[in-house]
Amino acid sequence: MSEILVVPTGTANTASVLAALRRAGGEPQLCGEPHRVARASHVVLPGVGSFGAASSRLDRHLRNALRRRIEEDRATLGICLGMQLLCLSSEETPGARGLAVVPGVVRRLPDGRPLPQIGWNRVEAAEGCELLESGEAYFANGYALQSPPRHWNVASTDYGVPFVSALELGAVLACQFHPELSGSFGQALLQRWIRKGAISC
Amino acid sequence: MLSSRLIPCLDVRDGAVVKGVRFADLREAGDPVRLAAAYQEQGADELVLLDVSATPEGRGHALALVRRVRAELSLPLTVGGGVRSVEDAEALLAAGADKVAVNTAAVRRPELLEEISGRFGAQCTVLALDAARREGGARGWQVVVRSGRDRETLDAVAWAREAQRRGAGEILLTSWDRDGTRRGYDLPLLRAVASAVTVPIIASGGADRAEHLAEALEAGASAVLAASILHDGDVAVSDLKRELAERGVEVRL
Numbered sequence: 001m002s003e004i005l006v007v008p009t010g011t012a013n014t015a016s017v018l019a020a021l022r023r024a025g026g027e028p029q030l031c032g033e034p035h036r037v038a039r040a041s042h043v044v045l046p047g048v049g050s051f052g053a054a055s056s057r058l059d060r061h062l063r064n065a066l067r068r069r070i071e072e073d074r075a076t077l078g079i080c081l082g083m084q085l086l087c088l089s090s091e092e093t094p095g096a097r098g099l100a101v102v103p104g105v106v107r108r109l110p111d112g113r114p115l116p117q118i119g120w121n122r123v124e125a126a127e128g129c130e131l132l133e134s135g136e137a138y139f140a141n142g143y144a145l146q147s148p149p150r151h152w153n154v155a156s157t158d159y160g161v162p163f164v165s166a167l168e169l170g171a172v173l174a175c176q177f178h179p180e181l182s183g184s185f186g187q188a189l190l191q192r193w194i195r196k197g198a199i200s201c
Numbered sequence: 202m203l204s205s206r207l208i209p210c211l212d213v214r215d216g217a218v219v220k221g222v223r224f225a226d227l228r229e230a231g232d233p234v235r236l237a238a239a240y241q242e243q244g245a246d247e248l249v250l251l252d253v254s255a256t257p258e259g260r261g262h263a264l265a266l267v268r269r270v271r272a273e274l275s276l277p278l279t280v281g282g283g284v285r286s287v288e289d290a291e292a293l294l295a296a297g298a299d300k301v302a303v304n305t306a307a308v309r310r311p312e313l314l315e316e317i318s319g320r321f322g323a324q325c326t327v328l329a330l331d332a333a334r335r336e337g338g339a340r341g342w343q344v345v346v347r348s349g350r351d352r353e354t355l356d357a358v359a360w361a362r363e364a365q366r367r368g369a370g371e372i373l374l375t376s377w378d379r380d381g382t383r384r385g386y387d388l389p390l391l392r393a394v395a396s397a398v399t400v401p402i403i404a405s406g407g408a409d410r411a412e413h414l415a416e417a418l419e420a421g422a423s424a425v426l427a428a429s430i431l432h433d434g435d436v437a438v439s440d441l442k443r444e445l446a447e448r449g450v451e452v453r454l
Contacts, residue, residue, distance in 0.1 A: 015297040049322040114401040140324040
């Protein structure tokens with residue numbers, strides 16, 4: 001039986017994430033209790049807002065729960081800032097620590113185009129991706145991971161510079177874009193992720 | 202490459218979509234949930250919902266409406282109208298908005314932009330800026346508030362710049378002079394604001410055909426808003442986007 005938890009980060013567009021998961025066939029619940037987060041079949045870490053504010057809301061127990069489930073390859077989805085929080089740190093808030101699951105540092109997108117990047121951009125999934133496919137997705141970000149981390153399957157996108165628009169490893173998925181706002185492209189990705197987690201748990 | 206966005210706008214009063222000319226003479230233009238679903242189906246990139254209700258009861262309808270739209274909508278949703286506090290913004294986000302647009306209250310108390318942006322992020326904070334050409338042959342544009350009832354001495358371009366500094370991540374720029382007239386967007390206004398800020402601008406007010414949309418994007422807008430032409434059923438979102446593509450504009454088809 002699938003249990004889909006959405007971690008309430010306090011700043012996110014949580015209602016949109018919940019609605020999209022329901023449309024994808026799930027029955028999501030809001031829950032940030034570490035022992036449930038460690039064990040649930042599926043966990044979503046959503047996020048809009050600043051890296052520092054979101055990082056400070058993840059206490060030690062929740063960090064450990066998230067790290068452990070990712071090490072155990074339980075279905076985990078980081079969205080936008082939720083993806084950035086999986087990295088080591090971000091230029092947005094020097095000194096604030098991410099979960100360090102992804103060996104990379106999040107950097108500011110270059111000047112010369114409107115910032116933040118807001119809108120639909122092309123996602124190119126590299127060969128070997130199982131969940132990610134190429135298509136167009138909705139972004140709202142001023143920062144991004146700009147070099148592909150080792151061992152992860154990546155999708156990339158261009159906004160002045162190429163950046164990592166999504167990562168996957170087993171049932172762990174992280175998207176810089178918003179699958180919950182990316183129409184049928186995002187909906188199909190959420191469905192594949194839910195299915196993958198139901199098989200692997 | 203980032204696509205240019207076409208954004209249908211639903212002005213909602215007491216739960217129904219309305220549309221007027223220069224913010225007045227509002228007439229009913231359909232059921233918002235049905236229209237939202239139709240625009241999504243036609244390939245809209247995003248939706249804006251502006252609550253123009255004047256009463257607390259009307260506001261209550263708007264929150265319920267945002268919930269109903271969100272259940273169906275897998276696109277970004279910006280909601281505005283009467284947002285005066287972080288709590289108002291929070292209620293809209295909890296109901297299913299992804300971004301919150303602030304207008305009059307931010308002119309009265311600019312700190313509101315910092316408060317919302319600080320809590321929810323710049324990408325969630327949209328300044329709705331209504332601008333009118335100065336009267337009597339004077340140059341420039343002034344800010345208008347309270348749905349066009351009051352003209353401020355505040356300069357529209359200076360206000361856009363200040364709003365960005367205070368944390369707005371996007372500017373929904375409406376020309377009061379062109380709103381509902383179908384005479385095309387106010388291009389000099391767009392150019393002036395686009396050269397003053399680095400955040401994306403959504404052009405609003407005056408669209409009649411694809412040519413107008415292309416002009417606005419050329420003038421520096423990242424997105425174009427349309428209401429009257431879509432609600433009246435004269436043209437579908439998909440038609441406009443196809444025409445934009447034929448004109449060489451990068452759009453999501």
